[in-house]
């Protein structure tokens with residue numbers, strides 16, 4: 001008897017383009033979101049776009065309250081939940097990079113209210129996905145949460161954000177190549193459920209971005225457009241899989257370890273990019289596709305070495321050799337790499 005079932009949760013509206021922040025009220029009305037909005041943001045996005053967003057929202061409902069969050073921690077999520085309850089917020093709007101968007105996403109999930117994502121950077125696919133990521137103590141929690149009801153990405157704002165944030169978003173997408181390979185490996189070796197649709201979509205997203213890498217250029221709004229659309233597509237792949245597997249394999253495990261060992265040294269996307277050069281080498285060997293991954297990263301100005309990440313080689317090797325411990329997610333790292341093998345892989349690929 002056939003007993004499978006699936007529930008795919010996706011954003012209902014995705015609005016990407018020039019000046020779209022002014023369409024947030026329209027999207028809110030279209031979704032029938034009602035009551036007082038609570039804007040969750042961080043200092044820079046609040047300065048850049050907070051008033052414009054709040055003024056717009058005041059046209060379709062009560063004046064918005066705001067929480068300015070500096071850190072993505074569980075206690076910040078709690079603070080947002082308390083404020084939302086005290087203000088009887090009807091829905092939450094995350095304005096900014098990954099930090100405020102994750103916080104708003106997790107708080108909205110707990111409160112069971114609607115959540116709208118208004119990214120001001122295209123730094124990774126968490127701006128669209130149904131996952132929140134919070135560092136806590138020695139580990140990082142990747143938490144399932146409902147994806148945003150709407151994603152409204154203003155390419156003008158995103159294009160004016162520091163270029164390195166956009167190259168980090170590109171690198172997060174390029175790392176989909178190795179994430180999918182890890183997922184397929186886990187399927188073959190450990191019978192982990194694999195979705196062909198999600199895997200193909202994730203891979204296709206990376207291929208399309210790489211094939212258009214020539215158009216990814218500093219201060220070109222078209223770059224923000226290309227990268228944001230790729231992040232949306234990657235987020236959809238994760239929603240189809242109901243897992244971050246299509247976009248998060250061993251390269252993400254290594255990056256999560258780097259967050260712990262060298263906090264705030266480099267951006268998430270840049271770390272996963274460099275790590276994916278090494279994990280691609282582990283998958284396909286010396287004559288394999290790791291040079292393509294490296295060249296794709298280099299072509300969009302993303303780091304390809306530990307020096308460019310501003311992380312020392314020893315720390316990187318420690319992250320590679322311990323990454324398998326942090327999560328029950330089978331990858332090419334298996335039950336762990338020896339230090340010698342990790343140094344060899346990082347040296348051959350020029351990462352060290």
Ligand SMILES: NC(=O)C1=CN([C@@H]2O[C@H](COP(=O)(O)OP(=O)(O)OC[C@H]3O[C@@H](n4cnc5c(N)ncnc54)[C@H](OP(=O)(O)O)[C@@H]3O)[C@@H](O)[C@H]2O)C=CC1
Nearest residue numbers: 042043044072097098099120123124126131132133161268
């Ligand atoms: N949910 C998921 O799947 C994932 C979540 N993450 C999480 O996302 C976070 C990292 O994402 P990231 O976007 O780098 O984090 P941030 O939200 O910290 O944004 C990065 C920096 O960019 C600044 N900024 C944001 N928008 C603009 C703009 N338009 N112009 C100028 N500066 C701007 C921020 O300012 P300010 O300092 O004022 O905030 C911050 O300094 C981490 O918390 C990580 O755990 C990472 C990967 C996946």
Ligand SMILES: O=C(CO)COP(=O)(O)O
Nearest residue numbers: 125131142172244247248
């Ligand atoms: O960053 C991600 C996908 O790009 C998701 O990371 P996690 O698997 O840690 O949630």
Ligand SMILES: [Zn+2]
Nearest residue numbers: 124125172272
């Ligand atoms: Zn990522």
